[in-house]
Amino acid sequence: MRRLLLWGAQNRWLATHVPRWRFAQRAVRRFLPGEGFESALKAAVDFRKHNIGALFTLLGENVTDLTDANQVVEHYEEVLAGSRDLQAEISVKPTQLGLDIDEAAAFANLQRLAGAAAEANSFLWIDMEGSAYTDRTLDLYRRLRRHRSDIGVALQAYLYRTVSDIAGLLPLKPAIRLVKGAYAEPQEIAFTAKRDVDANYLALSVFMLPELKRRNLRLVLATHDVDLVAKIWRFGQALEMDRSELEVAMLYGIRTDEQLRLAREGFTVRDLIAYGDAWYGWYLRRLAERPANVWFVARQLLP
Numbered sequence: 662m663r664r665l666l667l668w669g670a671q672n673r674w675l676a677t678h679v680p681r682w683r684f685a686q687r688a689v690r691r692f693l694p695g696e697g698f699e700s701a702l703k704a705a706v707d708f709r710k711h712n713i714g715a716l717f718t719l720l721g722e723n724v725t726d727l728t729d730a731n732q733v734v735e736h737y738e739e740v741l742a743g744s745r746d747l748q749a750e751i752s753v754k755p756t757q758l759g760l761d762i763d764e765a766a767a768f769a770n771l772q773r774l775a776g777a778a779a780e781a782n783s784f785l786w787i788d789m790e791g792s793a794y795t796d797r798t799l800d801l802y803r804r805l806r807r808h809r810s811d812i813g814v815a816l817q818a819y820l821y822r823t824v825s826d827i828a829g830l831l832p833l834k835p836a837i838r839l840v841k842g843a844y845a846e847p848q849e850i851a852f853t854a855k856r857d858v859d860a861n862y863l864a865l866s867v868f869m870l871p872e873l874k875r876r877n878l879r880l881v882l883a884t885h886d887v888d889l890v891a892k893i894w895r896f897g898q899a900l901e902m903d904r905s906e907l908e909v910a911m912l913y914g915i916r917t918d919e920q921l922r923l924a925r926e927g928f929t930v931r932d933l934i935a936y937g938d939a940w941y942g943w944y945l946r947r948l949a950e951r952p953a954n955v956w957f958v959a960r961q962l963l964p
């Protein structure tokens with residue numbers, strides 16, 4: 662089921678047709694407060710009351726025209742200027758900024774966004790896409806990190822290479838958002854069994870905790886796996902860390918009760934709020950993460 666859904670995420674015919682289907686539009690609302698930024702802003706204001714920060718992301722990837730990439734940058738510049746009081750952060754995909762078309766243009770766009778984020782006292786995160794982009798994404802990050810401190814990158818625990826990528830980034834005092842990984846990757850380069858991915862996630866986190874404690878890095882555990890977070894926290898306690906030093910991020914609409922609990926207990930929590938109309942590929946990846954979600958979609962077909 663996971664493979665089928667991830668195949669569907671890249672199918673052009675489905676990408677054109679599914680977003681027009683009413684039941685699909687109804688089903689996606691579970692993970693999006695709405696398509697417009699105002700809905701995302703309202704959700705962020707509500708989360709703020711519970712001491713949960715926001716991470717905004719405008720959906721979209723693999724743009725084929727640099728004018729579209731420029732519009733994305735302009736949109737985020739407005740978002741950053743308009744949400745200063747919320748201390749919200751933003752997260753972008755390099756292919757949404759033109760990486761498929763022109764790497765130099767994507768770099769210039771990231772530079773512009775990093776500047777706008779710094780000016781708004783915010784933070785820019787770079788999403789990690791499929792493995793075809795890992796080297797180029799890390800290269801963009803390294804080049805940006807030389808000039809900017811308020812910028813971070815997502816790394817995927819399912820890739821064997823991630824331990825070496827982390828070791829290579831540590832001298833830069835990086836900001837790393839550790840995720841399990843959302844794309845279909847072959848077993849030559851990635852763990853395919855969930856228990857192996859989970860074990861690597863734990864090992865990588867524990868490897869980074871002492872650096873976090875020494876303030877040599879910012880680490881965000883981007884996962885809904887609260888058992889894994891609890892295990893990592895046991896190591897944090899052994900290092901006499903404060904709960905607020907452990908940052909956890911989850912997606913809007915998933916395990917909201919756990920986000921609230923973690924924030925109440927004193928952990929630093931952020932909710933990634935996605936919005937926009939280009940939700941198709943992103944939404945299929947959410948279904949693939951938990952195929953039981955497909956039944957939720959099927960129920961939307963009922964009157």
Ligand SMILES: Cc1cc2nc3c(=O)[nH]c(=O)nc-3n(C[C@H](O)[C@H](O)[C@H](O)COP(=O)(O)OP(=O)(O)OC[C@H]3O[C@@H](n4cnc5c(N)ncnc54)[C@H](O)[C@@H]3O)c2cc1C
Pocket residue numbers: 787788789790815817840841842843844883884885886887910911912915916933946947948950951954
């Ligand atoms: C803030 C954030 C940023 C991310 N950024 C990236 C990125 O840049 N690149 C990338 O490849 N991936 C990214 N991801 C996705 C990530 O790689 C995983 O695919 C996703 O988080 C599911 O794995 P999990 O860690 O939650 O663990 P899992 O073991 O998959 O899930 C743990 C539990 O959480 C619940 N859960 C998880 N996913 C869902 C879902 N979709 N619907 C309902 N319940 C669910 C279930 O109860 C499940 O048992 C991001 C995830 C988060 C939270």
